[in-house]
Amino acid sequence: xxxLANLETEYPVLDSTVRNFCASHGIFSVEDxxxxxxxxLAAFAEQNNSSERLKEGIAQVLSVIDDMHQPWLxxxxxxxxxxxxxxxxxxxxxxIDLLLGGGIRVGQLTELVGPSSSGKTQVCLRTASNVARNHxxxxxxxxxxxxxxRIAYFLGKTINPSSAQAKNQFLQKVMSNISCHSVFDIFAxxxxxHQLESYLRCQDGRGxxxxxxxxxxxxxxxxxxxxxxxxxQGRALMTSAGYLLKKLAHQHNLAVLIINHTVGGEGGYSKPxxxxxxxxxxxSRLFLSCDRGSNNYNVSILRHPSMASGKAxxxxx
Amino acid sequence: xxxxxxxxxxxxxxxxxxxxxxxxxxxSSISSSDLARELKVSESEAMNILKVAxxxxxxxxxxxSCSIVEGAQSAWDMLHDEESLxxxxxxxxxxxxxxxxxxxxxxxxxxGWSSLxxxxxxxxxxxxxxxxxxxxIIFMLIGGVPGIGKTQLGIQVAVNVxxxxxxGGLGGKAIYIACIEDMSEYxxxxxxxxxxxxxxxxPQDILENIFYFRICSYTEQIALINYLDKFLSxxxxxxxxxxxxxxxxxxxxxxxxxxxxxxxxxxxxxxxxLAKRFSLAVVLLNQVTTKHTEASFQLALALASAAYSVxxxxxxxxxxxxxxxxxx
Numbered sequence: 001x002x003x004l005a006n007l008e009t010e011y012p013v014l015d016s017t018v019r020n021f022c023a024s025h026g027i028f029s030v031e032d033x034x035x036x037x038x039x040x041l042a043a044f045a046e047q048n049n050s051s052e053r054l055k056e057g058i059a060q061v062l063s064v065i066d067d068m069h070q071p072w073l074x075x076x077x078x079x080x081x082x083x084x085x086x087x088x089x090x091x092x093x094x095x096i097d098l099l100l101g102g103g104i105r106v107g108q109l110t111e112l113v114g115p116s117s118s119g120k121t122q123v124c125l126r127t128a129s130n131v132a133r134n135h136x137x138x139x140x141x142x143x144x145x146x147x148x149x150r151i152a153y154f155l156g157k158t159i160n161p162s163s164a165q166a167k168n169q170f171l172q173k174v175m176s177n178i179s180c181h182s183v184f185d186i187f188a189x190x191x192x193x194h195q196l197e198s199y200l201r202c203q204d205g206r207g208x209x210x211x212x213x214x215x216x217x218x219x220x221x222x223x224x225x226x227x228x229x230x231x232x233q234g235r236a237l238m239t240s241a242g243y244l245l246k247k248l249a250h251q252h253n254l255a256v257l258i259i260n261h262t263v264g265g266e267g268g269y270s271k272p273x274x275x276x277x278x279x280x281x282x283x284s285r286l287f288l289s290c291d292r293g294s295n296n297y298n299v300s301i302l303r304h305p306s307m308a309s310g311k312a313x314x315x316x317x
Numbered sequence: 318x319x320x321x322x323x324x325x326x327x328x329x330x331x332x333x334x335x336x337x338x339x340x341x342x343x344x345s346s347i348s349s350s351d352l353a354r355e356l357k358v359s360e361s362e363a364m365n366i367l368k369v370a371x372x373x374x375x376x377x378x379x380x381x382s383c384s385i386v387e388g389a390q391s392a393w394d395m396l397h398d399e400e401s402l403x404x405x406x407x408x409x410x411x412x413x414x415x416x417x418x419x420x421x422x423x424x425x426x427x428x429g430w431s432s433l434x435x436x437x438x439x440x441x442x443x444x445x446x447x448x449x450x451x452x453x454i455i456f457m458l459i460g461g462v463p464g465i466g467k468t469q470l471g472i473q474v475a476v477n478v479x480x481x482x483x484x485g486g487l488g489g490k491a492i493y494i495a496c497i498e499d500m501s502e503y504x505x506x507x508x509x510x511x512x513x514x515x516x517x518x519x520p521q522d523i524l525e526n527i528f529y530f531r532i533c534s535y536t537e538q539i540a541l542i543n544y545l546d547k548f549l550s551x552x553x554x555x556x557x558x559x560x561x562x563x564x565x566x567x568x569x570x571x572x573x574x575x576x577x578x579x580x581x582x583x584x585x586x587x588x589x590x591l592a593k594r595f596s597l598a599v600v601l602l603n604q605v606t607t608k609h610t611e612a613s614f615q616l617a618l619a620l621a622s623a624a625y626s627v628x629x630x631x632x633x634x635x636x637x638x639x640x641x642x643x644x645x
Contacts, residue, residue, distance in 0.1 A: 028337035
């Protein structure tokens with residue numbers, strides 16, 4: 001949303017007379033234009049001396065605004081897009097794949113919630129190792145919890161190599177598809193997501209191995225330090241992070257997996273962190289927990305676009 | 318509203334928005350003196366704002382073709398890096414076994430200790446940990462009732478990090494941040510040395526290599542963690558940071574629970590950042606508290622629900638002679 005002064009180079013009709021007129025009504029940028037009553041503005045323009053020019057200026061700004069919104073799509077186009085692009089990636093963990101009807105879906109934001117040591121990072125590592133066989137993966141790590149040994153272990157379990165050298169080559173090929181980046185505050189994460197956006201825009205044009213999975217472990221540790229203080233910036237950052245992730249997922253056909261932790265709730269039950277404003281942002285939410293003293297984990301659906309919430313399953317890592 | 322995403326102060330942001338600058342592109346073609354005049358701020362502030370804005374814009378355009386984002390590493394490279402990582406031994410073979418060789422650098426470790434043996438199945442937890450192989454433990458947080466021996470472990474680690482490379486150690490220095498007044502710790506430092514009879518080091522040398530900070534309030538703690546960045550750039554041979562009772566100043570008389578959560582999670586992220594950037598190990602000592610859940614009392618690490626990013630936690634049981642560790 002540019003300032004009107006900056007638009008003059010592109011659209012010469014927005015010269016100083018138009019801008020002075022707008023400034024007299026408190027309009028300095030295109031955004032201010034949107035929140036003003038345009039009929040009143042047009043009426044004032046009529047009464048002014050150079051009314052023709054002012055009306056041209058107003059029409060120009062309106063056409064600039066028109067160019068900015070997303071194109072309209074109808075149901076058939078959405079269905080075509082879903083069939084062609086929005087596949088399902090199996091996580092490699094049988095219990096979770098059965099529960100979700102295949103795995104995590106491209107174009108959606110899936111959240112894993114759970115108390116500490118409930119297997120969230122392990123599920124992410126397993127999914128990354130599975131998807132990396134054919135696609136590229138970006139793992140954003142906030143707690144130094146990315147473990148390449150674990151990825152190598154998961155990959156080693158699934159193949160039956162003829163020789164150590166073949167196994168090494170396979171590991172190298174797959175693990176080179178996984179990129180890991182450490183971010184320790186939310187502004188760094190926004191930087192990385194912007195770089196990723198420009199990378200994906202170039203990627204959409206060419207073929208080859210494409211990036212299809214983004215993991216953020218964990219988004220709650222990035223948001224908690226800024227949330228809840230007296231200013232509202234924390235919540236704005238949280239919502240814009242959520243929308244940016246969803247936009248990346250839909251426009252560039254990524255599956256996005258994020259991790260959230262839990263806090264104490266009413267009656268001693270733990271509930272997901274980040275509060276009610278975050279609750280409706282992820283498309284699907286899965287609650288993980290671990291049986292004390294064993295390798296068995298439980299997963300239940302808190303929210304999913306096409307499955308009933310409350311369905312549960314067990315799995316073993 | 319991309320201005321939200323810039324790391325600038327709230328008042329500067331408010332001034333930018335009320336002057337009509339709501340996106341990064343609007344800041345692209347203005348000079349710092351014009352901006353200073355419009356926002357009514359000093360020229361240096363305006364220059365700062367423009368620098369921050371152009372940095373976040375520049376990161377969009379300068380995209381290296383080889384990596385997706387700047388600073389990312391592929392998993393294959395990380396696997397090879399990790400194999401060359403050194404461990405700091407805790408001088409206890411069993412504890413070292415559970416931790417996968419000792420306390421790892423680039424990681425923060427938390428262990429809890431208690432004197433009640435309510436918690437069972439430490440053996441199963443041990444099996445779980447070994448099934449993970451040499452699991453990289455990031456944050457080591459040691460929790461326990463005061464006096465049970467967690468300070469012992471902290472001091473032992475601060476001494477052991479100085480073992481020279483020839484003997485399998487790291488040959489580095491240590492930072493010890495203490496919240497609890499205990500002058501007898503100095504004696505303990507000296508006594509520890511006599512166990513390392515193979516290494517010809519004088520007690521004074523060992524003490525010289527430990528940087529001791531004493532903090533008296535939570536604001537000092539936050540300030541110190543922020544200062545450590547500069548300190549570590551000057552003293553590159555520091556290999557471990559031990560924080561005695563990271564949550565001590567937050568437990569009594571701290572009214573604002575939300576502030577506590579925010580500060581602790583922010584502190585954890587900063588320590589994690591230091592651990593990664595300077596390749597050092599961070600050991601946090603904590604206290605345990607009892608948690609009343611479902612009509613039974615269970616031990617839990619103090620402020621564990623303020624879940625700051627901890628990868629490995631353990632609670633140590635000691636009942637007379639037998640000492641067990643439970644990892645959480």
